[in-house]
Amino acid sequence: MYKMNGAQVIIKILERYGIDIIAGIPGGSNLPLYDALSQSTTIRHILARHEQGAGFIAQGIARSSGKPAVCFATSGPGATNILTAIADAKLDSIPIICITGQVPQAMIGTDAFQEVDTYGMSIPITKHNFLVRTAKEILTVIPDAFRIATEGRPGPVLIDIPKDVQLELVEFDNWPEVPRRPILKSYKDKDIQQAATMINAADRPILYLGGGIIHANASGAATRLAEKNALPVTMTLLGLGSMPSDHPLTLGMLGMHAARYTNLAIEECDLLIVAGARFDDRATGKISEFCPAANVIHIDIDPGEIDKLRTAHVKLVGDVGMILDELLPFVKQRKRNEWLTRIKTLRDEHPFLSPGAHDPLMPYGLIRQIADIVDDSAIIATDVGKHQMWVAQAYPFRRPRQLLTSGGLGTMGFGLPAAIGASLAHPQRTVVCFSGDGSILMNIQELATAVEQKVNLKLVILNNTSLGLVRQQQDLFFGKRYFACEYQNHVDFVTIAKGFGMKAFDLSESVTPVAALRQAILAEGPCLIHVPIKRNEEVYPIVPPGASNKEMIGGEKNAAN
Amino acid sequence: MPPIEPVKLSPAPDKPNKAVLELTVNNHPGVMSHICSLFSHRVYNMDGILCMPVKDGQMSKIWIRINGNGQLEQIVKQLQKLEDVHAVRYHNAGHEIFIALEDSFKVI
Known part of the structure; x- marks a missing residue:
C-alpha cells in the first residue's frame, strides 16, 4: 500500500517511465509538483527563463533522442507561454508531455489569479489533453499520456492539474504498468504486392521521404529499398538525414528552396512513393x-x-519501417540507367549553386566550414528564416536526428532552447545552433540557461540586421516595398552574450576566421559566434508561395541573381 | 487507440455531401469541446449536434448532422483519431433522429 499526494505520484510515475530531465518554471499553481520534484534523486530539473524555452528544451530532448520528454509550467501566463512550443510539437509530430499547474478546482471559472482555460486552449494544438479532477486519476492519466504521445503518429499531450489535486492524498496498491508500444497494421499483403508491382513497372520513380522516416527509425529500411531498386530519393525539411546527402541516389530537399534539378526531376516522375510525409505545401x-x-x-x-x-x-497505413521492409523482397533489383542518366543531365544543367562556398564569412561558406570542423555525431539545430534554409540546402546531413528544426509551425525562437535540450540529452556531443538576428531575440533569455547548465553549445548568429525571408518576399513579390523588416537598432550580440557570462566573438573581426571558428567550436562549453551577413544575401532558388514547383526564381546556372 | 480500418461510406446519391454521424465517446466535460474544436479547426461544416450520456454516464452518444462538401471521408478519419471517440457510425442524411426533432426547432 502506497500513500502520498498527487504531486508525488506524478514524479514517481515519471521516474518509472525513465524521465531523467524535466525543463520548466515553477509558479503558484505547480509548487506542490516542484516540492515533490525536489525530492527526486533521478530527475534533473532544468530551470528555463521563459516557459516557451522550457517547451523547446523538452522538444530538443525528444527530437534528438526519439524518446518522449517532459516540461512543466504553472497556470495562467506559464501555460499560455508554453503553448507555442506545444503547437510546434503538434505540427512536427514530436512526443512531449507538458504538465501545467491549474488554480484549485473550487476557483476554476471564477477568473482567479493566474487562471486561464488551459484545457480549452490546448485542445487544437495537442494530440490529446487532460484536466485531472482527482489524485487517483493521475495513476491512469500519466501512463495514458505516454501511450498517446508515442503510439501511432507521435505528438504532444498536455495534462492540466489543479493545485488541490496535486495536494490530495491518495492510497493505492500497485504502480501502473509501463506498457509496450503496440504495432499498428491495417494494410493487407495484396496492398504490399500491388505497391511492389507499381514500383517494378515504373520507369521514373521517386522515393519521397518525410519526418515519419526519422520518427519510425526507418532510414535503414528506406535506404535498402532505394538501393535495391535504384530509386532516386528526395527528402522534406524534416526528412533530411534519412539518407546521407552524399549518397549517389539522394536528390536533397524538395520544394520551395530545393535545388532546381531536384524539383525538375520530381516533375518528370511517373511514380511517387511517399513515405512518412504529408504533402506539405512547402514541399x-x-x-x-x-x-x-x-x-x-x-x-x-x-x-x-x-x-x-x-x-x-x-x-x-502502418509503421513505415515495417512496410518498407515488407516491400523489399517483392521489389526487383534494378539499375535504372536511363532514369538516373536523365537525372544526372538535369543535375548538370540545373545544379545547386552555393555562391561564397569558400568564404567563411558568407552563408554557404560558413555552413560548409562548420560541417568540416565537426563530425556526423554533432547535432545541428536551426532557428527559422534564411539561415535555416541555407543550412537545409548546404549542410551535409548524413544521419537521422542530426538536424533539429521547426518545420510545420516555423517558430522563430526554436533554435537555442531546442539546442540546449539536445545538448542535455547528449552531453558528449557538440551541438551547433544556427540562428539569425531576428530569431535569436525571440528566446535570447535562454542564454542564461545555456551558461548555467554549461552545455557544449555553439550558437552561430547570421546577422543580416533584418527579418531576411520577409525582406526577400517583399523584394520579389511586393515591389521592393521593404516594410517592418529592417532593424534600425543594431544589437551588439557579443556584448549581450558576455553579459550572460557566455564566451562570444565576432568572426568578421578575426584575421584568421577559419582558425578562429575551429578553435571556438572545438573548445568545451557554450560560445556565441557572431557573423555579419549582407541584407541582400538571398535564399535561391525560391518557389513563390502558392506557385507550382516548376516556377523557381533564382539559382540559375550562368545567370546573375 | 480508435480503429484504423477505413470506413466505407455510401452517401445518398441525391445528397452526396450530407450525412448523419453517430459517435460513441467517453463522457467527460471536455469531450464536446474536442469534437467541436476539430470541426472548427479543419473547417468542416456541421449543422446540427445532439449529445446525451449513456451507460450510466460512463459514455456519451453524439449525433452530428454534417454538410461535408466532399470532405466526408476526412471528417470520419479525423474523428476516429480522437482519443475519446470509440466508434463512428455513418448514416445517410435522412436519418430519423434529426427529422424527429423538427417540431422542436420551429421558429415561431
Whole structure:
C-alpha cells in the first residue's frame, strides 16, 4: 500500500517511465509538483527563463533522442507561454508531455489569479489533453499520456492539474504498468504486392521521404529499398538525414528552396512513393500541379493523411519501417540507367549553386566550414528564416536526428532552447545552433540557461540586421516595398552574450576566421559566434508561395541573381 | 487507440455531401469541446449536434448532422483519431433522429 499526494505520484510515475530531465518554471499553481520534484534523486530539473524555452528544451530532448520528454509550467501566463512550443510539437509530430499547474478546482471559472482555460486552449494544438479532477486519476492519466504521445503518429499531450489535486492524498496498491508500444497494421499483403508491382513497372520513380522516416527509425529500411531498386530519393525539411546527402541516389530537399534539378526531376516522375510525409505545401508547391501525371503510393501511420491532399493509388497505413521492409523482397533489383542518366543531365544543367562556398564569412561558406570542423555525431539545430534554409540546402546531413528544426509551425525562437535540450540529452556531443538576428531575440533569455547548465553549445548568429525571408518576399513579390523588416537598432550580440557570462566573438573581426571558428567550436562549453551577413544575401532558388514547383526564381546556372 | 480500418461510406446519391454521424465517446466535460474544436479547426461544416450520456454516464452518444462538401471521408478519419471517440457510425442524411426533432426547432 502506497500513500502520498498527487504531486508525488506524478514524479514517481515519471521516474518509472525513465524521465531523467524535466525543463520548466515553477509558479503558484505547480509548487506542490516542484516540492515533490525536489525530492527526486533521478530527475534533473532544468530551470528555463521563459516557459516557451522550457517547451523547446523538452522538444530538443525528444527530437534528438526519439524518446518522449517532459516540461512543466504553472497556470495562467506559464501555460499560455508554453503553448507555442506545444503547437510546434503538434505540427512536427514530436512526443512531449507538458504538465501545467491549474488554480484549485473550487476557483476554476471564477477568473482567479493566474487562471486561464488551459484545457480549452490546448485542445487544437495537442494530440490529446487532460484536466485531472482527482489524485487517483493521475495513476491512469500519466501512463495514458505516454501511450498517446508515442503510439501511432507521435505528438504532444498536455495534462492540466489543479493545485488541490496535486495536494490530495491518495492510497493505492500497485504502480501502473509501463506498457509496450503496440504495432499498428491495417494494410493487407495484396496492398504490399500491388505497391511492389507499381514500383517494378515504373520507369521514373521517386522515393519521397518525410519526418515519419526519422520518427519510425526507418532510414535503414528506406535506404535498402532505394538501393535495391535504384530509386532516386528526395527528402522534406524534416526528412533530411534519412539518407546521407552524399549518397549517389539522394536528390536533397524538395520544394520551395530545393535545388532546381531536384524539383525538375520530381516533375518528370511517373511514380511517387511517399513515405512518412504529408504533402506539405512547402514541399509540393501548388498541389494541383505537383507531378500531376504520377501514380502515388502513400505510406503513413496516420490514416488521416492518406487522400487528404493527394489521392493515393496504393494506400499503406502502418509503421513505415515495417512496410518498407515488407516491400523489399517483392521489389526487383534494378539499375535504372536511363532514369538516373536523365537525372544526372538535369543535375548538370540545373545544379545547386552555393555562391561564397569558400568564404567563411558568407552563408554557404560558413555552413560548409562548420560541417568540416565537426563530425556526423554533432547535432545541428536551426532557428527559422534564411539561415535555416541555407543550412537545409548546404549542410551535409548524413544521419537521422542530426538536424533539429521547426518545420510545420516555423517558430522563430526554436533554435537555442531546442539546442540546449539536445545538448542535455547528449552531453558528449557538440551541438551547433544556427540562428539569425531576428530569431535569436525571440528566446535570447535562454542564454542564461545555456551558461548555467554549461552545455557544449555553439550558437552561430547570421546577422543580416533584418527579418531576411520577409525582406526577400517583399523584394520579389511586393515591389521592393521593404516594410517592418529592417532593424534600425543594431544589437551588439557579443556584448549581450558576455553579459550572460557566455564566451562570444565576432568572426568578421578575426584575421584568421577559419582558425578562429575551429578553435571556438572545438573548445568545451557554450560560445556565441557572431557573423555579419549582407541584407541582400538571398535564399535561391525560391518557389513563390502558392506557385507550382516548376516556377523557381533564382539559382540559375550562368545567370546573375 | 480508435480503429484504423477505413470506413466505407455510401452517401445518398441525391445528397452526396450530407450525412448523419453517430459517435460513441467517453463522457467527460471536455469531450464536446474536442469534437467541436476539430470541426472548427479543419473547417468542416456541421449543422446540427445532439449529445446525451449513456451507460450510466460512463459514455456519451453524439449525433452530428454534417454538410461535408466532399470532405466526408476526412471528417470520419479525423474523428476516429480522437482519443475519446470509440466508434463512428455513418448514416445517410435522412436519418430519423434529426427529422424527429423538427417540431422542436420551429421558429415561431
